Amino acid sequence: MILKPFRWLRDVGVLGMNRRNAEYILRFNPRSSFPLVDDKLKTKQLAEAYQIPTPPLYRVIKHHGEMARLEEMLGDYQDFVVKPARGTGGSGIVLVTGRTEGGFIKQSGEVIPMKDLAYHISDILSGIYSLEGLEDRAFLEALVHPDTAFDAVTYRGVPDIRIIVYRGVPVMSMVRLPTRVSDGKANLHRGAVGVGINMGNGTTLLGVYRSAIVTHHPDTKKPVAGIQVRHWESILLIAARAVDMINLDFLGVDLVIDRDRGPLLLELNARPGLQIQVANQAGLLKRLESVDKAPREIFATPEIRVAWVLETFATPVSS
């Protein structure tokens, strides 16, 4: 019977695209809040106002006219990241890891001269990387030195952690590991590996690469499971507090763990993807429903919410 798979999915509590859009995004995420998450710079400023740590902001470039002073603006920053404020899917981001006489060393080892970097920034300003093609702003922020815990399962780039937060309660998470295919980017549709995380203790589970379940990183060939995510509780706390600063009750929170600074908020997403369920081998719908059924008291403070999560969503040892 063709309807059977539908029932199976429902029984596991998998959240489908239609239900995500109709019952969660349209219902819980007011359109008016979207500009705050679509613009990384605005998100960053908001986070700073709420004392949520983010990578330090170096410079904001708003107009083509400022390009003449670019060299002066860069000062003596040895490493930094150039980002478009409204870029999507990791496009337009350049990671500079150092300087040489010829210019700047990119993450890939490639050297780009000052002139090319200036060109890239002016591209960002013209809106080449913003989805609607609107004029954009570029900003420079500190390069994150990723936590060593994931070194063995990262092919260049910076792994990040995606947490889905529903009504202020972190419900599911995964760590996204860059691969050779994803070109150092941590976006699943670009070919990064998504690895589910046990919400109860912050250890990694299985991975999803493209649409297949994997146990090892495709490039480094090291196992992805059983890695302890450091600062797990403070990561959950940052995610839980994100809702205080923005009126979005179905939210994707992206963080990175800096070796020295600890967890930093990277960006927010008002339309988080559903692939996270495959990485966790668990349905989102079930967790969303259990949040809806939870007693009122647990929503009181971020700390109480996190405590509830640690207790409720601990994944049993998976097969």
Place this chain on the structure above:
Amino acid sequence: MKRPATLLVVALLLISFAVISYRVIWLKYPILPPAPAKVWQLSMEAHVKGGEKETSAMIGLPSARRGQLVAEERIHSGTLNFSLLREGANRIGVWSGAVGPKDEVIGYSATIQVKPPRPFKNRTPPLEPYPPNVEKKDQAFIRRLVAKWDPLPPADRLRRVAAAMRGFWGIPPPEDQDLQAWSAFHDKHGRMTAFLVLLRAAGLPAQRVEGLPLAESITGSTQTWIEVWTGQEWESVQPERGEIYQPPVPLLPLTTNGLPVIRVINGELSEVRWTLNRGIISQWRMQFDRIMHSDRLLDRWSLFRLPEEFQRTFRILILVPIGALMICLLRNIVGFPTFGVFLPVLMALAFRNTGLAYGLGIFWGVVLIGYVVRRWIDKLRLLLVPRLSVILTLVIVCITLFALLGNKLGLREFMAVGLLPFVILTMTIERFFVITEESGAREALRTAAGSAGVAVITYGILELGPLQLTFFVYPELLLAVAAVQVLLGRYTGYRLLELLRFRKFWRSS
């Protein structure tokens, strides 16, 4: 949340259903598109030879009458003037003017629709006096011949008269001297007049009719027959054999009441040729006619009241929401990606001019060329708007080249590409490139296949004649379509492709 949507759906369906029921029950609309009716293409051509003075050629033209409708008339009059006259129940076309040494060719064509006979409201025609050249004593003995049938109803009287014309006078037979007198009268005045006089004597209104037999034919001459009023309708009688035609009468009257079809003043008509061809009328015209002749509110507000050149647009336009419905289905129920939301609908509209195979081929040809150029342009690092402008220009160049190529090869379809939605093509090239870059060629091709698939399905729907007609007759069906769209908008279940995406989960349950 769910309740208002459900209420809206129910309301839309109810309104739609109510209006359709009203049309079907009170306005007697057909539920299914009706069967095509028979039509005849009539055309006439003749050469006019001029006289000294101004020449006038008067030709009887078919007129709308019981069971017959005339449409799409066209006149060819050369240098002559054309005017239309009414003589009694007849329509006479008059071609007049000075004809030079060379003959003037005149012509007429029309579409004649033969409809099943309907109750015919006609006043009983008056019984005309005897023709003036029939003497009183002749009238007396002829009256004696038919007097015994007076008590019979008109239809039976006609049958007796027709039999008498074949020589069967029935029992008791008339007296010999009357029969001899009749025979002499018949020879003197001719069969036609004799027949008419005998009918007159029997108290039956009758007229001489000239016209054409309704059959595929090319002929230079017309036929004459007699129409007899039998109380309810005119019956047609073949004068030579005295036969009464059974309905449907295979005759096309041109002039009635004894008027000849062709009359010429100061000149003559030669090489007259009447052509009749059978055709099937489109179902559109039939609906059109019934609705044009009605003054009910919904008929007066029917789409059929639009001028015909706009009707054609609306026949298609009214089906576009179904195309949109298809896209809803594919995207939200199946989960297949398409370029843009309505690109496939626009493609389908364009395919109507180019044909499906050519349309698809050209469309993806342009996208592919565009993609190659777009890849190369990427190196130039052009800003967004100028970059899109370059691609737009490229698209226009491609379309122009296709048109020129089509002209050389004699392929109309290639020239019709101008109607492809070029702005949409431009955006498709850009989207195709971005998806290829960001998610790989496979995803881009999948999206392309999805778009093409919906375009083909939508095209198939737009081209469905009966569906076009049904929606055109019942535009309120759009409300039902909207209801389904609302329902789909509230579908929060899994998409079919999500079964595949999350297939890892099936096993665990």
